[in-house]
Amino acid sequence: MARTRRVRLAVWKFASCDGCQLSLLDCEDQLLTLAQEVQIAKFLEATSAEVKGPYDLSLVEGSITTAADAERIREVRRQSRALVTIGACATAGGIQALRNFGNVPEFISAVYATPAYISTLSTSTAIADHVPVDFELRGCPIDKGQLLEVLAAFINGRKPAIAAHSVCVECKRRGTVCVMVAKKAPCLGPITHAGCGAICPAYGRGCYGCYGPADTVNALSLVNAWSAAGGSRAQMHRVLRSFNANAGEFRAAAEALHEDD
Amino acid sequence: MDTQGAAAPGGAVIIGLDGLDALIKALAAGGYRVIGPALGDGAIIFDEIQSAAQLPAGWTDVQAPGSYRLEQRGDGAIFGFAVGPHSWKKFLHEPVLRLWRAQRQSDGSVSAAADPPPAARFAFIGVRSCDLHAVAIQDQVLIGGADKDPHYAARRGGAFIVAVNCTAPGGNCFCVSMGTGPRVESGYDLALTELLGDGRHEFVVEIGSARGAAVMQQVAHRPAQETHRRAAAEVSARAASQMGRELDTTGIRELLLGNLEHPRWDDVAARCLACANCTMVCPTCFCTTVEDHADLTGGGAERVRQWDSCYTLDFSHLHGGSVRSSIKSRYRQWLTHKLATWFDQFGSSGCVGCGRCITWCPVGIDLTEEVAAIRAGQEHGKR
Known part of the structure; x- marks a missing residue:
């Protein structure tokens, strides 16, 4: 038409x-x-x-x-x-x-x-x-x-087909090996909104969270897993405080880390 | 060469490392796209291979919940590892697949064309028993009913399976609990057992089909003796005793469905990231989403199918919102489908005990532990 x-x-x-x-x-x-x-x-x-x-x-x-x-x-x-x-x-x-x-x-x-x-x-x-x-x-x-x-x-006049799930789904669809599991890299992918096509993990780096929080975020559990893998709380705080520092769930997670210190 | 007709369906022969290489090359020469294990990104992945030299000789994987690393074995074993991050569904049930494209013509009519199926047939090298069962489950789901997925059928049909009996189960393996391994029993064209030690490095090749026998005619081999068959059986018996995990499946359907309000679901929800990794690595999870894209002019459109997951919020989005908005409801949906309602829907468990969901969960959630906790505390959940 x-x-x-x-x-x-x-x-x-x-x-x-x-x-x-x-x-x-x-x-x-x-x-x-x-x-x-x-x-x-x-x-x-x-x-x-x-x-x-x-x-x-x-x-x-x-x-x-x-x-x-x-x-x-x-x-x-x-x-x-x-x-x-x-x-x-x-x-x-x-x-x-x-x-x-x-x-x-x-x-x-x-x-x-x-x-x-x-x-x-x-x-x-x-x-x-x-x-x-x-x-x-x-x-x-x-x-x-x-x-x-x-x-x-x-x-x-239609709905944009923009997925709000985690970056992990994009990593898996392109066949990238998980950098968090295989390289112990601190990666924001599990709580970050998809959209970039999972570029950083494809180059062996953890996700920087450029797309902000995914549709569902359990930041506390991710932070605990980073800790268990030897990550420092200061490092995690820094990762959460970047381009999307003021996005609700990222801000809350960074604040929770701060309060614990 | 074979003088006793051992390279016939039901028979068994012996090949060496050069024979393995000859097998891969014979399959490639026969028009197959040969896919096998190879090193990549710090893991043993599935990739296109042209020769046995690309197989991960001497490497093994050390797996624990949320953890995977490669290690040198020191013995040159070709198949001395468990299962990695990829599964065969990557090839048979593609992660991203354009289904068709449509274009509005100048006269106003619309022409639509489906993308053609892939030209080459697959030959899969090193399919483990757990994964062979996973392929059989996806067969049941995707082409076993009245409505068949033509895309899966096109890739699955004619796929040549070179199975390998597992010699090194991983820390998260539990195929023995699920009755899916470690020894392959059917569904293969050839099944290899790697025999290593005492100065020998060779493979017992069990012939599972006529085309398996035909390919073996192009590979130098000798008949297997009873001692070889016994050695191969011992390899599998040893593997069966080395399971990293176990899952008590007694009455598991009733156990899970009878404990839908068990407090353990809250406990696991506090750890679960809802990131969908477990479903993406699961060799039987089959869910997809279909997206339509129209271009800027509105004259061209395409439909793309992609892997989806019951862990995304949009997965259960109906009019008015998402049915499963909490992480708890999504984890429970996945586990109860996989281990309980799968029986109602497809006549089997949806789990083959490969352990991928445990290894590749970024926070190391272990379904065998979750089920055990529900079993141990099931009185809690009773109302």
Whole structure:
């Protein structure tokens, strides 16, 4: 069935490195098709030309770290029929959410020559903490194949086929030998959301948890298993405090480790 | 060569290491895709092989709950290990399989095409008795009923099985408890027993089929004597006495189904990660999910089938949510299906005692221990 009007797409940036929205430009083979299927109404990484809203689909990258951005995301939501967040910053607060566990005024005075110029919140938070979100696409960075799947799903009005199970399922499907069992590597795979295709274990490394918590998380049991294999609690705390440090279950697990010390 | 007709179905012959190599090459020359054990990623995995030199000579695996490591044996044994992270379902019941593609044509019609089945037939080298039973169980599940899975059937049909009698059961093995080993009894084309020691290194080859006999005509061999058959039987008897675990299966169906509220389920749920590793490595677990993908234009679509697991939240997602939202309900579903309701559904246990789910569980949950705990404390669960 032919659509009567092209979907109007906008791409928004909040506190982030731009890597996730660049995944869109990285779609290479699919890019021309995408440009035919959707009207790219606002995408500053690609063009300074801008079509005014409202938009059918907004892709939002980045986290909320300033009062101004907390206001701006409300306006983005108002202008968007569907709002999809892309990447760990937008879905969990990103690496910059480490500030949530530190002293922000102290950081500012240590880093900036004129701290008075800096106006920031004491937290970095996910977009979904501020406005309703229609779909969260995980990853640091996101996977471009998954991005295309989400775009195709929203364009065609269907549910995205994005699995929320553990990375372990991806390791097993590709035949990777478990690095935790065979190499005693500390691996976040059993509690991490699939999507990357289990890249790190395929290279003999434990999973870094770039995609955040899986649909079901039993972090305490995983931490106990790491301990039994000789991992230090400080090391486990560090592993949990990365790109998805502020994601619910990872944050809780790190806090539990901290309290035990 | 054979002068007494020993290389006929029901017969047995002797080959050496060069004979093993000749067998692999004869199968490859016969058009088979030969898959066998090989070293990879710090484990003994299943991979495509061209010669006996690729087999893991001199290596063994040391297995414990949640733990696997390779060790040198020091004796050059070719098959001196138990089972590794892969099982044969990787080839017969593929992890990711595109079922078909469809394309909308310019005139508005839709053409759909199924992907063709694989061209080469498989020859599997080193299939253990437990895994042979697992293949038989998947046969029953996937092609044994009225609705047959054509994809499995295409891969399974014509697969040549070179079984190996187990000489080195692992720390998590319990095939004796499940009645699935260690000695292979049927379902093979050739069955090898590795005889090693006293200066000899050779294989007793039992012929299980006419095509097994035909392949052996291309491999230098001599007839097996009664002493060889006795030595092979001793190997299996010794293996049977070396099981790392045991599972008391007495009344197991009633035991599990009669203790669905036993406190042990809460205990194991506190440890279980719901990561699905046990189901992925299980040689009989067969569940899949089917995903449809339409491209950006909406003009092209494909359907992909992938291994799935009863441990994922989405597995039991129905209208309104997931039926099994707790880890407890998912572990209980898996174990009671595997060891109890499998009998109702398929007429056998779903467990062959290979121990993979114990080894490859990142936190080392041991189903034999869980069942024993339920058995020991079953009065607790009684209401």
